[in-house]
Amino acid sequence: MKPSFAVVGCGRVGTAFSRYLAGAGYRPAGFSSRRPESARDAATLAGAPDKWFAEAWDAARTADILLITTPDGVIAETCREIAKNGGIRKDSVVLHCSGMLPSTILAAVADCGAKIGSMHPLQSFAARQYTDNPFAGIMMAVEGDAAAIEAARMMAEDLGATPFVIRTDGKTLYHASAVAASNYLATLMAVAVKLMAASGAPEKDAFQILKPLVMGTLGNIETLGAADALTGPIARGDVDTVAAHLTAIGNLSADMLKFYKQLGRATVPLARSKGTLSEEAARRLLEMLA
Numbered sequence: 001m002k003p004s005f006a007v008v009g010c011g012r013v014g015t016a017f018s019r020y021l022a023g024a025g026y027r028p029a030g031f032s033s034r035r036p037e038s039a040r041d042a043a044t045l046a047g048a049p050d051k052w053f054a055e056a057w058d059a060a061r062t063a064d065i066l067l068i069t070t071p072d073g074v075i076a077e078t079c080r081e082i083a084k085n086g087g088i089r090k091d092s093v094v095l096h097c098s099g100m101l102p103s104t105i106l107a108a109v110a111d112c113g114a115k116i117g118s119m120h121p122l123q124s125f126a127a128r129q130y131t132d133n134p135f136a137g138i139m140m141a142v143e144g145d146a147a148a149i150e151a152a153r154m155m156a157e158d159l160g161a162t163p164f165v166i167r168t169d170g171k172t173l174y175h176a177s178a179v180a181a182s183n184y185l186a187t188l189m190a191v192a193v194k195l196m197a198a199s200g201a202p203e204k205d206a207f208q209i210l211k212p213l214v215m216g217t218l219g220n221i222e223t224l225g226a227a228d229a230l231t232g233p234i235a236r237g238d239v240d241t242v243a244a245h246l247t248a249i250g251n252l253s254a255d256m257l258k259f260y261k262q263l264g265r266a267t268v269p270l271a272r273s274k275g276t277l278s279e280e281a282a283r284r285l286l287e288m289l290a
């Protein structure tokens, strides 16, 4: 028999867990949120419409696993309230889903005998309703007490995700990595699309023009690693091409020029580590990109 679970904070992530954990055979124990209607909706999606509670500690009390899926800023406070009001069963597992915060912010329930951990789905949850399982095929970072890691691993696998364990003191850098890979990729693509449009290509087609190149590069990074996947003027040491780029972009926007130079400077050591850029060309490029 699968463990029972409770969810406190029935927003985008909490509602998705409610529905898909119940679908994977976990037994709904209780749901609570700031607004009763959110708790009721999550309970209904989990197939247990009567199991919503006004108070978080009442929702949590009988659960084997408690998920606190409130916004990051109120996780610790919510946890303290649940602990203070007797909502924690000894040896139960309490997890939050923040990417940035460590499991140690759940110390209040650890003092009541619970095992604590965090479980971060590397997915963007934009709505409370899904037509497909948003956990299927994604990665899930887990950390915390051994028993909490084990419970989180099992849930991740039952949801169709792949769990991996990270260090508790590495959470901030783990999250920064996810931001760099996802958010900053969006920023980078926005700049590339602007440059393509400024070249005269229709702006509405700019992303589609670049997409095969981007996907090909990602594929090369996957097989070869970032340094060996690097091609283009910096990898070749083609100083004149980079100089022409700087002039053209400078005529367009000072901000974009700054951005291009910054990324160029970060690309020089990558090209050096690939072994295709001479020391002299690297020196000239760095001077130009300063």
Ligand SMILES: NC(=O)c1ccc[n+]([C@@H]2O[C@H](COP(=O)([O-])OP(=O)(O)OC[C@H]3O[C@@H](n4cnc5c(N)ncnc54)[C@H](OP(=O)(O)O)[C@@H]3O)[C@@H](O)[C@H]2O)c1
Binding pocket: 008, 009, 010, 011, 012, 013, 014, 032, 033, 034, 035, 036, 038, 039, 069, 070, 071, 072, 074, 078, 096, 097, 098, 099, 120, 121, 122, 123, 124, 125, 126
């Ligand atoms: N969204 C994502 O893409 C994503 C991805 C991975 C991890 N996460 C993490 O998942 C957690 C939840 O994020 P989310 O995006 O699901 O946020 P969200 O949609 O804003 O949901 C959080 C819910 O918590 C409820 N809430 C707020 N304050 C509360 C309180 N004091 N007590 C009880 N419930 C309270 C609110 O419910 P009401 O509806 O009742 O007002 C709100 O809907 C966060 O730790 C976040 O970092 C999010």
